[in-house]
Amino acid sequence: MPEIKTKSPAIGHAECLIIGGGVIGSSIAYHMAKEGRSTILVERFIPGEGASGAAVGMLAAESEEFTDPELAQFARTSRDAFPELVRDLERLSGVSVEFRTEGFVTPFRSEAEGQKRWNAAIAQEVDHPVWWDSRELARRIPGLDGQVIGAIYRSKETQISPAQLCRAYTGAAVELGATICSGTQAEQLVVKNGRVCGVQTDSGFFSCKQVIIAGGLDSMRLLEQVGFEYPLNPVKGEAVAVSLKDHPLEYTIYADDIYLVPKRNNELWIGATSLPHQHDKEVSIGSLEGLLARASAWLPRVREASFIRTWAGLRPQAVAGRPCIGPVPGVKGVYVAVGHYRNGVLLSEATGRAIAALLKGAGVAELGISGFSPERIKEASK
Ligand SMILES: Cc1cc2nc3c(=O)[nH]c(=O)nc-3n(C[C@H](O)[C@H](O)[C@H](O)COP(=O)(O)OP(=O)(O)OC[C@H]3O[C@@H](n4cnc5c(N)ncnc54)[C@H](O)[C@@H]3O)c2cc1C
Known part of the structure; x- marks a missing residue:
């Protein structure tokens, strides 16, 4: 893979840079900031403008009747974490996420x-x-x-306002020290000696130690830059x-x-x-x-x-039939969290938490997400 370097000085620096401000990227920003990591999220429009703003907000872990056991468990874990998440997000951000628990x-x-x-x-x-x-x-x-x-009747199923959830995730992340850069499009991942060192955007260069690609449908181009194919x-x-x-x-x-x-x-x-x-x-x-x-x-x-x-x-x-969450093989410091199809709102909590845990050194197996790892998905596509 060709190394891409930048000559312009960095306009910002953080340990982790997240690309995409949908429910997935916003949740990751919140969980990273909660871990005390310096975090920047870049969003080309404003958070919640993509698929997330169009969702109806069901946290349907059972009603969806997932046939994939790993996904079913991941979904249930995520849904069950929402009551506590909602309390924390609303307290930190002051945004009501309109959480409903009637079933x-x-x-x-x-x-x-x-x-x-x-x-x-x-x-x-x-x-x-x-x-x-x-x-x-x-x-x-x-x-x-x-x-x-x-x-x-399924009493544990809940629902939420997805646009408000995005606002609450990003608001809480900012409250915990993260920076959200709206109107900033990531254009090129910058790699040096096999490790990511920053992202070139249309506003300038951001240096960082880790990049998390959470750009929803438009993640493919960025992933291809680091030699990973994951068609959506x-x-x-x-x-x-x-x-x-x-x-x-x-x-x-x-x-x-x-x-x-x-x-x-x-x-x-x-x-x-x-x-x-x-x-x-x-x-x-x-x-x-x-x-x-x-x-x-x-x-x-x-x-x-x-x-x-x-x-x-x-x-x-x-196309692989399951979300892709984890470190991208071949380049150090690049992670991905995409492909949540019709359940991104539901899976946002567990995805954000999993990425934060991976960056702290946890393994995909101990987090119960081996099947979503880019490594496994790459192997399966051969
Ligand atoms: C009608 C409808 C109903 C739905 N209902 C539900 C539901 O009830 N429950 C549920 O769980 N899910 C539901 N979904 C699915 C859910 O909306 C998606 O799974 C989820 O929004 C995906 O989130 P995301 O963050 O991956 O993508 P997105 O929300 O699309 O976010 C990606 C963001 O990345 C940004 N971006 C992309 N490339 C770049 C770049 N290069 N630089 C900077 N920013 C970039 C985009 O602008 C975008 O804001 C529904 C979807 C639809 C359409």
């Missing part, structure tokens, strides 16, 4: 469907799903469609917010074909489409129609709700 409900319309969902839920063997029959369901969630005969595809997701006015929903409804996520001020966020290989962030009328039709098929009063807004974002889906 998630997966409704069904036939006994067979319910049994299938129940078997899948208890197969996870860790959490304690509850079967709600039609009477219990009518008591808990009045106004569901008449054909719904029951639901699986965009999967567009569109969502819509409506106001339920006087009859807010209490629980998050996590159905097979749609999710309905209650937010503050009686807002209900309905998501999301899943459109692979689309690079634009437009919302089509057809998608909007589909989202609203599926939502009102479960909760008919969505038809009486008023429209608030719609948006779209691009999920970073890894």
Whole structure:
């Protein structure tokens, strides 16, 4: 790999430089600063402008029914750390992340469907799903469609405002001594004698001992600079917010074909489409129609709700099928945390904590993330 040097003097120095201010980079900045490390985060726009700002914020460690056991465990660990994380972030940053703990409900319309969902839920063997029959369901969630005969209730599932979470992570990181450089695009990793020594940005050169690449979908170009290939595809997701006015929903409804996520001020966020290989962030009328039709098929009063807004974002889906977290082989001091696809908000806590632990000398095996390590992913792709 060619060595790239810079002649210009550094405009900033830190032990660790993080590239990308989505939920992943912001969480890493918070965890690094918490460890007392000098930390700079560079974000080409403002934190939370990428996929993270488009997410609906479910921390769905069980409802997602991960088939990969390592990912399932990582997700559960991350979700379960949120109550304490939220307390710390809100105290340090003064930002409310709108954390909600009422739990998630997966409704069904036939006994067979319910049994299938129940078997899948208890197969996870860790959490304690509850079967709600039609009477219990009518008591808990009045106004569901008449054909719904029951639901699986998962009390441990929680949800949050992703944009507020980004603000809280970065606000808390700053409070602990980190620097956030918005409007700063990382262009070139600078390597000397096989070790990273800084990053050239469009604002100037930053020197550092470690670089963490957390640029979401746009991380590939930076990774290629250090000889690591980790292809990512965009999967567009569109969502819509409506106001339920006087009859807010209490629980998050996590159905097979749609999710309905209650937010503050009686807002209900309905998501999301899943459109692979689309690079634009437009919302089509057809998608909007589909989202609203599926939502009102479960909760008919969505038809009486008023429209608030719609948006779209691009999920970073890894061709390797799992996120990539850890040291990049071949160059000392370069780490990566990308490819969180549809669960970056959920996985942000555990990812930030894992990167901070790795930089302190922990190994991927002891952290339970061997399967996500760049080394392993590189081997598997051969
Ligand atoms: C509609 C929708 C709903 C979703 N719902 C959920 C959900 O309920 N729960 C959940 O857990 N996940 C959800 N997700 C997925 C989640 O949004 C992503 O997994 C997550 O945001 C990925 O975070 P990230 O930090 O890796 O990427 P991003 O948020 O995209 O952040 C990467 C950042 O890096 C910056 N960047 C890139 N290159 C550079 C560079 N060279 N220099 C400086 N900065 C750079 C970008 O500007 C960007 O801000 C949803 C996604 C969508 C689209």
